Amino acid sequence: MSSSEHGIAHVHRDDIGSRLGMWLFLFTELILFGGMFIVYAIYRFTHQQEFHLAAKELNTLFGTLNTIILLTSSLTMALSITALQKNQKGLSIFLQLTTIVFALAFMVNKFFEWSAKFHHGLFPGSDVLMEKSNGEILFFGLYYIMTGLHGLHVIIGVVLIGTMTYFTSKNRITSDNYVRLEAAGLYWHLVDIIWIFLFPLFYLIT
Amino acid sequence: MFPNSTYAESVDFAFWFIVGISFALLVVISFLMVFFVIKYNRKKQVKAVNIHGNLPLEIIWTLIPVLLTLAMFYFGWMGYQDLSNPPEDSMVVKSTGQMWKWTYEYDNGLKSDTLYVPVNKPVKIDLVSVDVNHSFYIPALRIKRDVIPNRENFLWFKAENTGSFDIACAEYCGLQHSYMYSKVVIMPENEFNSWFTDATNKMNTTLTDTTSIK
């Protein structure tokens, strides 16, 4: 038990503890989305036909492309940690930056997708939407909130990974102290998992 | 406040059944606490004894409450079964809740702000809300059901005695929530029938009047 510096509350390194804490935080994110999946499940159950109809408006191609982008970014994120563990700092930074580029590509794609919907007058409260059936209004409400919140998480992920890249370049994350990079990675994979479920539920139920 | 239906009697039975058991247990727990505090008071300078536990005792005081609560559950569930199955021949009245009044509509379109029903005849109330949540509550009959937009709720009762009883709104619905009272008037069947015919005739005349003016 190393005694801590006087006056500074308790410097104590516990990587397992840090990861445990990160996982607990991920559960709250998971259940946050879980709550929305519950709403989705109930409304899909009570408005089956209308959900089918509404899902036809979504572009499967956009969705599939974004799935591939996000899965690949998860790969580069995982690889960047391995690279750091193998003490390949340059490669790790490159892989982290690649992850960020993929994340941004995801958002650009998302932007075009949403723009197209708005162009067709399909946004919350719009006249076009209000004329549709209740089930379709609910579907689009959920679509915007769930993909929107997911997009917000992607943006947070970009900032988070960007910070880690900065830390790596400044040697504050190193091959024997990389728990923060791991935590960022865990977060990023969770964002991926949520998309893995969003994709079929919104784009593939036509 | 006497119970005014067989359902209300079953509610009262379940209530007093649970209250009785609970009261007995509460007395035992409280008595033991006070008794131990007096008997084993530190002022008596008696050395305490460490008792770490007793498995048979733990099993007993887990099992007995389980059995008691299952019995409590049973009476509540049976009573509720009764409430959720209205007889086929029930008279149907549509009750509309809105901020902050009740309107009752009979199957011939007759509307009233007081609920008139015959005694000893099953009455099914269909509950409709036009704005926010309300709850239709007749304390004398021990029944209550929320009135929720987009949802088809109902309840039914068969009153055993005539009289006039309060209907309250039990789900908070804004400024005048506590004034959203109305009455249920339970009358002998012949009286009810004559009221119903009178009111229907009156309604028809007013209707013809308004159409003739047009």
Next chain:
Amino acid sequence: MTSHSSSNNGYESYLDYRGKGTGLKSWIFSTDHKRIGILYLIAMLIFFVVGVTFGFLMRLELIAPGKTIMDPQTYNSFFTLHGIIMIFLFIIPGLPAVFGNFFLPIMLGAKDVSFPRLNLLSWWLFIIGGLLAIIAVFLPGGPVDTGWTFYIPYSVRTSTNVFPALLAAFVLGFSSILTGLNFVTTIHRLRAPGMDWFKMPLFVWSIYSTAWIQVLATPIIGITLLLVIFERAFGFGIFDPALGGDPVLFQHLFWIYSHPAVYIMIIPAMGVISEIIPVFAHRTIFGYKFIAFSSIAIALFGSMVWAHHMFTVGMSGAAMFIFSLLTFLVAIPSAVKVFNWVATLYKGSISTDPPLLYALAFIFLFSIGGFTGLIQGSLSVNMHIHDTSFIVAHFHYVMFGGTGFGIFAALHYWFPKMFARKYNMKSAKVGFWILFVGFNVLYFPMFVMGWLGMPRRYYDYLPEYQIYHFISTVGSWILITGLIIMFANFIHALLKGEKTNEMNPWGGETLEWHVPTPPPLENFDEIPIIETDPYQYKDNDLSNTEVKEVN
């Protein structure tokens, strides 16, 4: 509180520590778990006073039918704010954030929690949430009037300040999550060497199960309130029936969190009682494992009974059956706890100091709360008493008689350790009895009028209920007298009370009684090695070896 200069016995106490800045700054930016606990305590008690004031004024309004001192709109805002403040800003943080923060690391033999900076962030989020709740009162539009339950569709229709109130609850939720996350990790990672799971004090067990509920259930209310915010702000169709939504689904999601939240409030109080009773009976706890596991059982079953708040919304028969049955079964672990506590008094050497009085009152009042909970769990009876003042009485017996008295018990128990001051025992006992009597006079009549059909959240009432309302209002005056005596006693002790460095005034055996008073900055110079169970009382065994029973 900052004017402390207790004698230095060769160490730096957490009260004297000057690290980052001085004065206020050294407190509000401190990552020391004990200081954060005190910060929570101050904030929480301020909110408690505000909440009590709202309650007092409501009771005064209800002393007679018709208008007494306020109009209906004000009354509706008052019961909403009373609920929001008492639940989100007083009882939920009450025990875990105050006493959990202060004592959990010490009881585990740790120097701090796992994530001290996150801990400070939790407190700041708590304060931000509190400020938002205050903003919700003063913005134009008027104080929020939806009830603390924010039921749809009223909460998307009303023009009052629902938005900041929802945001407040959302932010407070995050504060609660971060505290829970911190505690789960701390208990897993920072137990002193030798402290295996069954050598942990029972308060730690209770905080552990509470922390899990905080982590898992709170996000549900977070997202639910967020959906309502979106719905109000942008016209999304989610729950609003005008757009095809289902208001009952909102209630389901609301209670998926808010029922387990009840256990966030009560389980730590049970933990406090499990600490106090063996200490003041001066003997080992009866049925340690049963008490420990019943906390977990309550947490588990407690997350399966939420819809018993919704028996009148018209659920399916299957759902009614399941939720009612589980509601009855969730009472069992609580009953087991009560029986074990009472059995712990048997053959003890009982000293009736104020903490024990509060603990015994807890058992009595919580039992009444629990038994009346059974009455409500019964389906047919629930149809009659749902949303009447019977419910109001029931949850005040659980929340105030249970958790509130648990908090007061904890305050009286740990006060000397936290502040190194003695309070006046006699005043504490007088305050207790007045509080206890006032409590029952205030809330018991509500059972009666609820059974007679008096609905809750009523600004006005029929004349036949007046006698009960009158008694209840008189009770509120007695109760407040008791509260004033109690707080005056504490404040007097803080300012002028006798200083004490006595390490172990009550004869407790858990670790917090083996660190100096007040506790040093990092609790332990050397992390202790744990070899024995938390409640040994070995001195009992010397002359009584023959009677000792082993589990």
Next chain:
Amino acid sequence: MENHSHSEKHTPHYGIYIIVWLALLILTGVTVAVAGIDFGGLTVATALLIASIKSYLVLTIFMHLKSESKVFSIFVGVALLFLLISFVLLFADYSFM
């Protein structure tokens, strides 16, 4: 209880990640391909099954659950159990209306 060795990790490899990535892409292809076929009530179940397999791969390999100590998996189990309870009990209401 304290475990201060922070270099207890398994020896890292790139290969396994690339294999998992390929599997994820293939599963994505499968789920898009079968979405067009009408299995009746099983359509959603199929989509969810494939999504679950994908998540399992991400959880165990990318997120290292497989190489972490057991307590991590128990934690994930507890969180999923909570969600499962919520789903099942909610549908106890909605599917028997």
